[in-house]
Amino acid sequence: MKSTTTPGLNRTGLAASPQDAGKMLEVTELTRPSSPGLAEDALVTRQLYAKEAPAPHGTMPPPASLKEAASVTFKALAGQKATVLIDKLGERLAFERAGTRLYEGLLAKFDVFGTWDGGPTRAQLERIHRDEHDHFLLVKGFIERLGSDPTTVTPSANVHAVASMGIVKVISDPRMNLQESIEAIAVAELADNDCWSNLVQLLRGTGHEELADQAEEALESERDHLRLVRDWIAAALASTGALGPMRPALRRTLRQGKRAGPNQSMRKQLQGAKAKAKAKAAKPTGKQLQAKQKGTARKTVISRAKSASAGGKKKVARRASASAKQVRRR
Amino acid sequence: MSVDLWRDKGTQLDRQRFTWKELTPAPYSKLNADAFTRVRVILMNGIEADALRLKHAMAKVHRDLQPLLAQLRRVEQHQQTLINWLHPPDQNPLETTLGFEQVAIEVTASVAQREPDQYLAQVYRFGLLEDFDHLYRFGALYDRMEGKDPNTITQSYTDILPGRPTSIEHRHPTDDLRLSYDRFAAHPLTKLHALAITAAEFQTHDYYMTIGPMFSDPGARQLYAEIASIEEQHVTQYESLSDAEETWLEKWVLHEAMEVWCYQGCVAYETDPRIKAIWERFLDYELGQLALARKTFEDVEKRDVQTLLPERLPEVIDYREHREFVRATLNREVDLRAHGTQFVDKAELPASSPTHAYREHLNSEGSPSETVAAGWRWTPGTELTALGATPKGNGQVKKGLKQ
Numbered sequence: 141m142k143s144t145t146t147p148g149l150n151r152t153g154l155a156a157s158p159q160d161a162g163k164m165l166e167v168t169e170l171t172r173p174s175s176p177g178l179a180e181d182a183l184v185t186r187q188l189y190a191k192e193a194p195a196p197h198g199t200m201p202p203p204a205s206l207k208e209a210a211s212v213t214f215k216a217l218a219g220q221k222a223t224v225l226i227d228k229l230g231e232r233l234a235f236e237r238a239g240t241r242l243y244e245g246l247l248a249k250f251d252v253f254g255t256w257d258g259g260p261t262r263a264q265l266e267r268i269h270r271d272e273h274d275h276f277l278l279v280k281g282f283i284e285r286l287g288s289d290p291t292t293v294t295p296s297a298n299v300h301a302v303a304s305m306g307i308v309k310v311i312s313d314p315r316m317n318l319q320e321s322i323e324a325i326a327v328a329e330l331a332d333n334d335c336w337s338n339l340v341q342l343l344r345g346t347g348h349e350e351l352a353d354q355a356e357e358a359l360e361s362e363r364d365h366l367r368l369v370r371d372w373i374a375a376a377l378a379s380t381g382a383l384g385p386m387r388p389a390l391r392r393t394l395r396q397g398k399r400a401g402p403n404q405s406m407r408k409q410l411q412g413a414k415a416k417a418k419a420k421a422a423k424p425t426g427k428q429l430q431a432k433q434k435g436t437a438r439k440t441v442i443s444r445a446k447s448a449s450a451g452g453k454k455k456v457a458r459r460a461s462a463s464a465k466q467v468r469r470r
Numbered sequence: 471m472s473v474d475l476w477r478d479k480g481t482q483l484d485r486q487r488f489t490w491k492e493l494t495p496a497p498y499s500k501l502n503a504d505a506f507t508r509v510r511v512i513l514m515n516g517i518e519a520d521a522l523r524l525k526h527a528m529a530k531v532h533r534d535l536q537p538l539l540a541q542l543r544r545v546e547q548h549q550q551t552l553i554n555w556l557h558p559p560d561q562n563p564l565e566t567t568l569g570f571e572q573v574a575i576e577v578t579a580s581v582a583q584r585e586p587d588q589y590l591a592q593v594y595r596f597g598l599l600e601d602f603d604h605l606y607r608f609g610a611l612y613d614r615m616e617g618k619d620p621n622t623i624t625q626s627y628t629d630i631l632p633g634r635p636t637s638i639e640h641r642h643p644t645d646d647l648r649l650s651y652d653r654f655a656a657h658p659l660t661k662l663h664a665l666a667i668t669a670a671e672f673q674t675h676d677y678y679m680t681i682g683p684m685f686s687d688p689g690a691r692q693l694y695a696e697i698a699s700i701e702e703q704h705v706t707q708y709e710s711l712s713d714a715e716e717t718w719l720e721k722w723v724l725h726e727a728m729e730v731w732c733y734q735g736c737v738a739y740e741t742d743p744r745i746k747a748i749w750e751r752f753l754d755y756e757l758g759q760l761a762l763a764r765k766t767f768e769d770v771e772k773r774d775v776q777t778l779l780p781e782r783l784p785e786v787i788d789y790r791e792h793r794e795f796v797r798a799t800l801n802r803e804v805d806l807r808a809h810g811t812q813f814v815d816k817a818e819l820p821a822s823s824p825t826h827a828y829r830e831h832l833n834s835e836g837s838p839s840e841t842v843a844a845g846w847r848w849t850p851g852t853e854l855t856a857l858g859a860t861p862k863g864n865g866q867v868k869k870g871l872k873q
Contacts, residue, residue: 149502154850157626163793164626168847168856174635175837177844179614179853182689185841189688313559315496 230294258375480757516673
C-alpha cells in the first residue's frame with residue numbers, strides 16, 4: 141500500500157491551485173463583513189447558553205439498590221464523595237471497555253499492515269488488549285463491591301466517550317494504517333495514565349486502600365502501555381531517517397524489546413507492585429493467610445488457563461484448567 | 471456517449487442490482503479528491519433522494535402504479551446509498567456542509583448562465599447570492615469553532631465572501647413563491663434546471679435538519695437552524711418554478727430525464743476514473759428507468775413522449791468555477807429583495823411588506839449568522855494567521871455576559 145507520506149495529489153493547500161490562488165487572495169481585501177466584531181462574539185452565545193442551561197448534560201443515578209444505599213461507602217461517604225467515586229469508576233470502566241475494542245481494531249490492522257522495525261509485535265498488542273479487558277473487569281468488580289450499578293453511563297464516562305470519538309474514528313477507518321492508529325491510541329493511553337492515577341488517589345482518599353492497591357497495579361501496567369506506545373512511535377519516526385541518527389536510548393530500548401520483550405519488564409513491575417501492596421496489608425491470621433494463598437493460587441492458575449487458551453495453546457490450557465480445578469477442590 | 475431520450479433503453483430494471491459490498495464503496499479522499507468530485511457526489515445524492523420523494527408522493531395517488539414505483543424506488547434508494555457512501559468518514563458534517571454550499575453556488579451559477587428563460591435566470595441568480603453568503607457564514611464557523619480553513623474544502627474554486635446577508639434572507643412565505651414556466655411553451659432545459667435545483671436544495675435542507683442538532687456549540691446549532699429555514703424557503707422558491715399543471719406522469723418522465731441529464735454531466739466532467747465508472751453505470755440505469763417512465767406515460771396518458779422531451783440531451787451542468795459570473799452578479803444584484811413573485815431594489819420594498827415583520831421577529835433575539843461572522847474575513851490558514859502573536863482582549867465576552 142502506498143504510504144501517506146509519499147508525495148501525491150493533496151489539494152487542500154492554496155499552493156495546490158496556482159491558477160485560482162491569486163483570485164482567492166483578493167477575497168480578504170474584498171470582504172466587507174456585514175457586522176463588526178471579533179471571534180469572541182461567537183463565544184458569547186456559548187457563554188449565555190452555559191449560564192441559562194436548565195440542567196447539566198447528565199447526572200448520577202439515585203443509589204441503584206438498597207444494597208448501595210446501605211453500603212458502607214454510602215454511609216461513610218455521605219453526600220458527594222461517594223458519587224464522585226462512582227462517577228470516576230464508571231468513567232474508567234467505560235474507557236477500559238472501549239479500549240479493549242480499540243486494541244481489537246489495532247490487532248486487525250496489524251494483520252493487514254504488519255509492523256515496522258521497533259513497532260508493536262502481535263503478542264504485545266494481544267497482551268495490552270487482555271490488560272484493558274482485565275482492567276474493565278477489575279473496575280466492574282469495584283463498582284459492584286460498592287453496591288453500585290456497573291451498567292450505568294456516568295456523566296464522566298460520557299465526557300470521556302465524547303472526547304474519544306476521534307480515536308474510535310481513526311482506529312476503525314480501514315484507510316488509516318497501523319502506524320497512524322498507534323498515534324491515536326497514544327492519546328488514549330496518555331489520558332488513561334492520568335485517569336488511573338487520579339482514581340488511585342480518589343480510592344485512597346475515600347479509604348478504600350485495598351481497591352487503591354489493585355488500581356495501582358493497573359496504573360503500573362497502563363504506564364507500561366504508554367512507554368511501549370511511545371517507543372513504537374519513536375521507532376516509526378526513526379525508521380524514516382527523519383530523526384537523524386537514532387538516539388542511543390531508543391536504540392537500547394528497541395534492542396531490549398527485541399531480546400526480552402517488554403512483557404518481562406511489565407511483569408517485573410507488576411510483581412513489585414503486588415509485593416508492595418502485600419507488605420502494606422495488615423498481618424492476617426493463619427486461617428486468613430491460608431485462604432488468601434489458595435485464592436491467589438487459583439487466580440494465577442485460572443489466568444494462566446485463560447491466557448493459554450487465548451493464545452491457542454490447547455495442551456497448556458487443558459493442563460492449566462485441570463490444575464485450576466484442583467485448586468478449587470482444595 | 472450521445473444519449474437519445476426517445477429511444478435509449480439503458481439497463482433493464484431487473485438487472486439494476488447491487489450487493490452490500492457494492493453499496494459501500496471505498497470513499498473518495500478528503501485531502502486528495504478534486505472539490506468538484508465532492509460537488510457531484512453531493513448533488514447526485516440529492517437528485518436520487520428527490521427521485522424517491524417524487525415516487526412516494528405519486529404512489530399515494532396512483533394505486534395501479536404502486537408495484538412499478540416500488541421496484542423503481544428500491545433501485546433508486548440503492549443508487550443513493552452508493553453515492554452517499556462515497557463521502558469519507560474523516561470529512562465531518564461541517565466540512566460536508568461547505569461542500570453543500572459549493573454545490574449551491576457553482577451548480578446554480580452554471581444553471582443561471584444557461585437558463586433560456588430570463589425570469590427564471592433571475593430567480594437562480596437571486597438564490598445564488600444567498601447560498602453564496604451561507605458558504606461565508608459556515609466558513610466563519612469552521613474557522614472560529616474548529617480552527618480550520620474552509621478553503622481546504624472548496625480548494626480555491628469558490629470565493630468565500632459575504633453575499634446577500636443571511637440575516638435579511640428571511641422572508642414571509644408568500645414572498646418566496648415565484649412564477650412558474652409554462653409546461654407547453656418552456657424550453658426542455660428550463661424544466662430540467664428547475665427540477666435539479668429543487669432537488670439539490672431539498673437535500674441541503676434535509677441534511678442541515680439532520681446534522682444541526684449534532685453540534686455542541688449553541689452558535690452552530692443556531693446557525694444550522696437559521697440556514698435550514700432558508701433552505702426551506704429556497705425549496706419553496708424553486709419548487710414553484712415548475713408548472714403545477716403538469717400531470718404526475720409528466721413530472722415523472724421529466725424527473726427521469728433530469729436524472730439522465732445530471733449523470734451525463736457527471737460522466738463528462740469526472741476526473742476520478744473509479745467514480746466516473748459509477749456515473750457511467752448509473753447513466754445506463756437511468757436510461758432504463760426513463761424507458762419505463764416513457765412507456766407508462768404513453769400507455770396511461772395516450773400522449774407521445776416527444777411532446778415532452780427533446781431527442782437529444784441539452785447542454786449539461788458546467789462543473790467548473792464561475793468566479794467572475796458570481797462576482798459580477800454580487801456587484802449588480804446583492805441589494806435585490808423579493809416582493810411577491812418579483813424582485814425589487816431594497817429601497818423599493820414597501821413598508822407594508824409582510825416580510826419586514828416576519829424577519830424582525832425572527833432576528834429580535836439576535837442573529838446567529840451575524841454573530842458567527844462578526845468582523846470575519848477569509849484568510850489563508852484561518853483568521854488566526856492575521857491576528858499576530860497576542861490574542862485580542864475578551865471585551866466582547868465580558869460585554870455579552872453582562873447582557
